[in-house]
Amino acid sequence: MSRIASTARMTIRGISSSSVARQEVVGTVGTAPVKRPVGGFRGGILGFLFGFSASSALSIYYLQQENKIASGLLLASVEELQQGTGKISSHLERLQAVEKELNALKNSGAVKDDVSKVRGEMKKVYDGLHLELLDLRAHVWGVEQDLQKVVKTGK
Template sequence: MLRLSTSARSTLRHLSTSAVRREEVVGTVGAVPVRRPVGGFRILGFLFGFSAASALSIYYLQQDTKVASGLLLASVEELQQGTGKITNHLDRLQTVEKELAALKSSGAIKEDVSKVRGETKKLYDGLHLEVLDLRAHVWGVEQDLQKVVKTESIRI
């Protein structure tokens, strides 16, 4: 037969599936004292863990706030630059509108140009008629001069 050591026998007894055997093996002679930490150490451990977690969460929250503030500041600066550009464009537009109004008030209207053109045409036509009259008069004087020259040459 096979002989087992006492520790192997107790292991076999523990592996037994019958309830009776288990009760025989598990006998209690007395209460085994369980050493638990004193209550003060438990509270200190909890407080230390809570403090560490709180500190880390506050640190990460501050970092996120700093990044968000930086992004917000950059957005505000971009908005300021855009507003400045728009203000410059509006100032230019107002200047151009003032200049346009000044040109409209001092510029000639199409009707004015038509009137001046008509007056110039009348003046030109009048001068042309005077030139024609002057030519006719000069031609008449030439004719009279030629008659006088012919009559005097005949007399001489």
């Protein structure tokens, strides 16, 4: 109880206008906790680890989003390439079919030499027919002359 009374006296004296040196009362129960400075070594490590963890998590999230976008673009490019390849292969099939038809026409078609030979033969046939026509006209003319002679002479 004497302690409480002395503490009370000090507070009363502290309130009064006299200048009394204040003394700190030290308790006998346990030791006073040691105050560590804020931002000391432990606080710095914890802050660093928290900052590093947060920045790592954000970096991983950002990289995953970039990877997802890049994968989508790559998939779209692959699909576009696949469509282009399909178009090219269909064009190639059509070209091959046209080449086969062209080769068949070349094999069955006439060559310039063949056409020249047929033209020569046709000229020969035409000339032969023309000569036969001229012979026939000459023969008909001769028959007409004979007929006119018979009609004039009456026999």
